[in-house]
Amino acid sequence: MRVLGIDPGLTRCGAGVIDGGAGLQPRLVEVLVVRTPAGQELHRRLLAVAAGVETVMDRLRPDVVAIERMFSQHNVRTVMGTAQAAGVVALAAARRDIPVAWHTPSEVKAAVSGNGAADKKQVTAMVTRLLRLPEAPHPADAADALALALCHLWRAPMQQRVAVQLHRERLAVVAASAGGGAAGPAGRRR
Amino acid sequence: MRVLGIDPGLTRCGAGVIDGGAGLQPRLVEVLVVRTPAGQELHRRLLAVAAGVETVMDRLRPDVVAIERMFSQHNVRTVMGTAQAAGVVALAAARRDIPVAWHTPSEVKAAVSGNGAADKKQVTAMVTRLLRLPEAPHPADAADALALALCHLWRAPMQQRVAVQLHRERLAVVAASAGGGAAGPAGRRR
Numbered sequence: 001m002r003v004l005g006i007d008p009g010l011t012r013c014g015a016g017v018i019d020g021g022a023g024l025q026p027r028l029v030e031v032l033v034v035r036t037p038a039g040q041e042l043h044r045r046l047l048a049v050a051a052g053v054e055t056v057m058d059r060l061r062p063d064v065v066a067i068e069r070m071f072s073q074h075n076v077r078t079v080m081g082t083a084q085a086a087g088v089v090a091l092a093a094a095r096r097d098i099p100v101a102w103h104t105p106s107e108v109k110a111a112v113s114g115n116g117a118a119d120k121k122q123v124t125a126m127v128t129r130l131l132r133l134p135e136a137p138h139p140a141d142a143a144d145a146l147a148l149a150l151c152h153l154w155r156a157p158m159q160q161r162v163a164v165q166l167h168r169e170r171l172a173v174v175a176a177s178a179g180g181g182a183a184g185p186a187g188r189r190r
Numbered sequence: 191m192r193v194l195g196i197d198p199g200l201t202r203c204g205a206g207v208i209d210g211g212a213g214l215q216p217r218l219v220e221v222l223v224v225r226t227p228a229g230q231e232l233h234r235r236l237l238a239v240a241a242g243v244e245t246v247m248d249r250l251r252p253d254v255v256a257i258e259r260m261f262s263q264h265n266v267r268t269v270m271g272t273a274q275a276a277g278v279v280a281l282a283a284a285r286r287d288i289p290v291a292w293h294t295p296s297e298v299k300a301a302v303s304g305n306g307a308a309d310k311k312q313v314t315a316m317v318t319r320l321l322r323l324p325e326a327p328h329p330a331d332a333a334d335a336l337a338l339a340l341c342h343l344w345r346a347p348m349q350q351r352v353a354v355q356l357h358r359e360r361l362a363v364v365a366a367s368a369g370g371g372a373a374g375p376a377g378r379r380r
Contacts, residue, residue, distance in 0.1 A: 042292070046277055047284035047301025070270065080260065080273045087236055088281045094237035102232070 001156070002029065003081035005149030006053065007141045008070075008086035010036055010045045014145030015053055017060050018131065028131045029060060030089035031142045042081070050088045057096055059167040064155045065183070069102035103151050108144075111151035123147050191346070192219065195339030196243065197331045198260075198276035200226055200235045204335030205243055205252035207250050209319065210343045218321045219250060221332045225287035232271070240278045247286055256342035258334070279329040293341050298334075301341035313337050 003020050007014035013034040030145050034052030036045040057065075062171035070079060093100045106116035112126045124143040128136045130150055137143040191211050197204035203224040212214035225241030226235040247255070257276050260269060283290045296306035302316045314333040318326045320340055327333040 025296045041290065043280035043284040043290040050281055083270045083273035084277025084280070087277035090233035090274070091236045091240055091278050091281070094233040100231065100233040 001064065001153065002062045003146045003149040003152050003156075004053075004056060004058065004060070004065045005147070006065060006067045006086070006089050007148060008049075008068060008082050008089060009141065010039060010042075010049065010081040010085050012139065012141040013049050013052065013074065013085055013089070014139075014141030014143075015056050016137070016142060016145035016149050017056065017062060018146065018149045018153065020150075022157060026131060026150060026153055028133060028146070030056070031137055031146055032056070032082035032139050033139060033145075042084070045081075046084055046088050049085050052091055053089050054092045057092060057098065062098060064099045064101060064152065064156070065089065066101045066103055066148045068108070068148055069104050071104075101152050103148060103155065107155070108147050108151040108177070111154050112147045120144075191254065191343065192250065192252045193339040193342050193346075194243075194246060194250070194255045195335040195337070195342065196255060196257045196276070196279050197334035197338060198272050198279060199237075199259060199331065200232075200239065200271040200275050201228060202329065202331040203239050203242065203275055204329075204331030204333075205246050206327075206332060206335035206339050207246065208250060208336065208339045208343065210340075212347060214341060216321060216343055218323060218336070220246070221327055221336055223329060223331050223335075224245070232274070235271075236278050237275055237300070239275050241281055243279050244282045246280060246326070247288065252288060254289045254291060254342065254346070256291045256293055256338045258298070258338055259294050261294075291342050291346070293338060293345065298337050298341040300336045301344050310334075310363065 001019060002019050005016045005018070014031070015034065016031040017029040018026050019029055020137040034049055036048045040048075067089055070082055070086065090100050109118040109123060112130060113122050115122070120140050120143075122141065124136050127143045127146045127150065128134075131146065137146055192207060192209050195204075195206045195208070204221070205224065205267050206221040207219040208216050209219055224239055226238045228242075230238075232280060246273065257279055260272055260276065297311055299308040300306040302320060303312050305312070310330050310333075314326050317333045317336045317340065321336065
């Protein structure tokens with residue numbers, strides 16, 4: 001599975017692509033940071049972010065895009081710009097029919113370091129170690145994008161198992177209902 | 191001038207197009223609301239919003255798009271979705287090289303009703319009166335989108351006059367500098 005992790009932002013938008021799967025050592029494919037000048041008009045900045053991530057999507061063809069899910073605890077202006085950048089990335093994925101997953105910063109930190117409150121330095125160190133990189137990815141947005149991709153790689157099988165199990169249970173209920181319900185589990189109809 | 195006003199949102203995104211200009215009675219061209227189901231995945235919803243506004247842009251070719259500039263005082267989840275919807279609308283305009291203007295809710299309310307704290311009912315009543323509509327636009331998102339367009343129509347000439355004046359002053363300073371500065375105004379160089 002190829003995952004594109006996105007640390008969304010207007011000034012710097014991190015985009016990290018990794019390959020991995022069950023029992024495989026995750027491997028860095030590419031990491032880059034799309035930058036847009038602070039003085040530029042907002043809609044032009046969004047266009048530049050979209051163009052940057054679309055190039056990555058079309059060239060490296062990820063199977064899934066993992067984007068940071070934000071909260072608005074921080075500076076209002078920054079959060080709005082970040083949300084808008086995340087929105088145009090999600091749109092680019094939707095246009096290409098690539099599934100999108102959202103992970104919170106604490107999910108990402110917990111996935112790569114075991115600690116949901118880990119600091120940037122710790123996250124960067126773990127990303128470097130987990131991907132066996134010769135040196136730490138720079139700037140922090142690049143490391144964060146790779147951490148998001150790693151987080152997705154590990155959470156996805158679990159999320160998928162849950163989805164498959166739910167699907168099976170629904171099928172079982174439908175089969176039981178179709179059979180008249182006598183042999184089916186009681187009170188499980190949707 | 192043709193203005194497309196956007197009241198951004200995922201559940202309902204209002205899009206109102208009006209024609210107007212100096213000394214002209216503003217005229218409704220079209221108003222509609224793009225809706226996306228709450229149960230749908232976020233990136234699919236953003237795609238539907240983008241598709242809806244892009245259709246309006248390509249069919250009615252506005253000269254400018256006026257979008258509500260939000261603050262995150264409200265429900266975090268709603269604000270994020272709204273910001274992302276606003277982002278994909280701004281991106282659609284940027285792709286078509288249409289200028290984008292942002293107005294806050296209080297600027298819009300003040301522009302159409304004279305009161306920056308006007309309620310929705312008052313805004314709807316004023317939009318209906320100002321555009322001489324036979325009945326009030328419905329739902330509120332439609333009225334808000336038209337209010338944004340009206341707000342832009344009235345604020346734009348003022349903003350433009352300021353921009354032109356600043357430009358002239360800069361030219362004057364450059365001319366004075368080129369002429370040796372003796373005849374130019376003192377201390378005005380950039």
